[in-house]
Amino acid sequence: MTAPVKISVRGLTKAFGSKKVLQGVDLDIVTGESVVVIGGSGSGKSVLLKCILGLIRPDSGSLLIDGRETVGLRGAERDRMRAPFGMLFQGAALFDSLPVWENVAFGLIQGHGVKRAEARDIAIATLAKVGLGADIGALNPSELSGGMQKRVGLARAIAAQPAILFFDEPTTGLDPIMSDVINELIVDRVKDLGATALSITHDMASARKIADRIAMLYQGKIIWQGPVAEIDRSQNEYVDQFIHGRADGPIRMQVRAS
Amino acid sequence: MILLEVLRKIGAAVLAFLASVGRLSLFTGTSLSHLLRPPFYGKSLLRQMISIGYNSLPVVGLTALFTGMVLALQSYTGFSRFAAESAVASLVVLSVTRELGPVIAGLMVAGRVGAAIAAEIGTMRVTDQIDALETLSTNPFKYLVAPRILAGFITLPLLVLIADIIGVLGGYLVAVYKLGFNGSGYLHQTVEFVQRGDVVSGLVKAAVFGFIVALMGCYHGYNSRGGAQGVGAATTYAVVSSSILILLSDYMLTAVFFSR
Numbered sequence: 001m002t003a004p005v006k007i008s009v010r011g012l013t014k015a016f017g018s019k020k021v022l023q024g025v026d027l028d029i030v031t032g033e034s035v036v037v038i039g040g041s042g043s044g045k046s047v048l049l050k051c052i053l054g055l056i057r058p059d060s061g062s063l064l065i066d067g068r069e070t071v072g073l074r075g076a077e078r079d080r081m082r083a084p085f086g087m088l089f090q091g092a093a094l095f096d097s098l099p100v101w102e103n104v105a106f107g108l109i110q111g112h113g114v115k116r117a118e119a120r121d122i123a124i125a126t127l128a129k130v131g132l133g134a135d136i137g138a139l140n141p142s143e144l145s146g147g148m149q150k151r152v153g154l155a156r157a158i159a160a161q162p163a164i165l166f167f168d169e170p171t172t173g174l175d176p177i178m179s180d181v182i183n184e185l186i187v188d189r190v191k192d193l194g195a196t197a198l199s200i201t202h203d204m205a206s207a208r209k210i211a212d213r214i215a216m217l218y219q220g221k222i223i224w225q226g227p228v229a230e231i232d233r234s235q236n237e238y239v240d241q242f243i244h245g246r247a248d249g250p251i252r253m254q255v256r257a258s
Numbered sequence: 259m260i261l262l263e264v265l266r267k268i269g270a271a272v273l274a275f276l277a278s279v280g281r282l283s284l285f286t287g288t289s290l291s292h293l294l295r296p297p298f299y300g301k302s303l304l305r306q307m308i309s310i311g312y313n314s315l316p317v318v319g320l321t322a323l324f325t326g327m328v329l330a331l332q333s334y335t336g337f338s339r340f341a342a343e344s345a346v347a348s349l350v351v352l353s354v355t356r357e358l359g360p361v362i363a364g365l366m367v368a369g370r371v372g373a374a375i376a377a378e379i380g381t382m383r384v385t386d387q388i389d390a391l392e393t394l395s396t397n398p399f400k401y402l403v404a405p406r407i408l409a410g411f412i413t414l415p416l417l418v419l420i421a422d423i424i425g426v427l428g429g430y431l432v433a434v435y436k437l438g439f440n441g442s443g444y445l446h447q448t449v450e451f452v453q454r455g456d457v458v459s460g461l462v463k464a465a466v467f468g469f470i471v472a473l474m475g476c477y478h479g480y481n482s483r484g485g486a487q488g489v490g491a492a493t494t495y496a497v498v499s500s501s502i503l504i505l506l507s508d509y510m511l512t513a514v515f516f517s518r
Binding site: 050053054055079082083085086087089090091093094095096106107110111112156160 | 382385386387389390391392393394395396397401
């Protein structure tokens with residue numbers, strides 16, 4: 001490992017009421033690598049992502065981005081911390097009051113002060129990178145299918161050329177073919193930008209495709225991590241049960257949502 | 259033991275109440291601070307003013323018209339017993355400008371606009387759109403909350419001014435065409451009795467009500483949780499709480515303006 005650590009998570013904890021969701025997560029992500037966090041529903045994957053983004057305030061622990069502490073930042077400093085991030089949300093989370101191109105251009109216009117006409121050109125070019133034509137730009141998000149919405153969400157995430165990309169369950173709710181299309185797009189775009197990527201998923205096909213390294217989150221802790229090639233030789237019965245999707249094993253399913 | 263249990267319940271309820279008052283105060287403070295600091299979203303403000311003001315005109319105008327009409331009718335049946343029919347015009351104009359215009363417009367807007375704001379922002383919350391705003395370097399308070407609150411504050415007085423005029427017109431129509439009043443005499447009475455303070459106090463109330471409606475819509479929408487059901491609950495809370503706060507603040511403002 002010669003590249004510097006981009007994101008460093010140390011001892012991160014977060015509880016909602018009496019439910020301890022994260023119980024001391026440690027994770028390092030090196031600049032330019034793609035890490036996938038796998039884990040069952042309710043294992044705290046989304047909470048981890050939202051903590052790193054500063055959308056949820058962790059109870060304790062430390063979060064270093066480029067070596068700078070980000071826990072406890074407020075106001076303008078927090079906004080500056082978020083600037084290098086792009087995120088693809090699970091349900092795409094497109095703004096349904098705006099046409100597709102304005103969704104893609106949103107961060108450029110609002111966050112970076114790019115002029116509308118110029119932002120529109122960038123948006124159309126970005127849509128082309130995810131395989132969508134300029135005519136899609138004029139549609140409303142509600143007119144698009146789930147897979148198309150994910151593509152637009154991806155275009156919105158990469159439009160401002162972020163150094164760090166987050167993907168929250170990028171293939172959930174898509175058919176296997178569309179899932180593979182989205183996976184390919186993610187791999188291509190991340191390489192293209194040279195970005196550092198963190199994804200969370202429970203779709204093993206997706207994880208194998210987009211990950212350089214896989215980490216497994218269980219009961220609020222990272223219980224295993226290693227290169228994607230070693231996932232089948234992990235010697236970890238939790239990981240084995242998860243990647244083979246067996247009902248029997250040491251993992252008991254969470255009943256209550258976080 | 260039962261006594262302890264009762265005390266515990268009361269204590270928990272008081273704590274929960276204080277916590278929500280605190281949350282609302284923080285929300286209000288954050289919203290106000292973002293109203294005063296750039297960047298400002300002018301286009302969004304204009305869109306909200308159209309949605310809150312212009313689109314509420316039919317329903318507010320209609321309720322104001324019937325309020326004025328029924329006031330004239332009711333007061334006539336009462337006053338005619340004392341041969342004081344001439345007081346109908348003054349009663350209508352004072353009731354409408356001081357009290358009924360702002361309160362009825364406020365309640366109608368609470369039902370129409372407060373619910374819509376809570377539903378829109380609530381849906382944005384549960385579909386992660388508010389989180390998405392933050393990841394795109396846009397503050398949701400600035401982009402969503404501030405324009406709505408400012409629009410409510412500016413627009414409701416304009417709406418109430420129109421409602422005042424329509425309400426007086428409703429009284430005039432009933433008085434002249436049903437009760438046989440002399441038209442110019444009625445108008446003369448109206449203008450004679452109404453003072454600037456009556457109208458202005460109504461408009462100040464309207465501004466406060468507009469602020470309350472938009473604030474409660476935003477607050478409940480912003481804090482909604484748990485899918486469609488959560489958004490539904492947020493809309494209900496927004497309408498109920500803004501209606502109660504309108505009536506409460508109406509009493510307090512009246513006490514401030516007219517008790518001396």
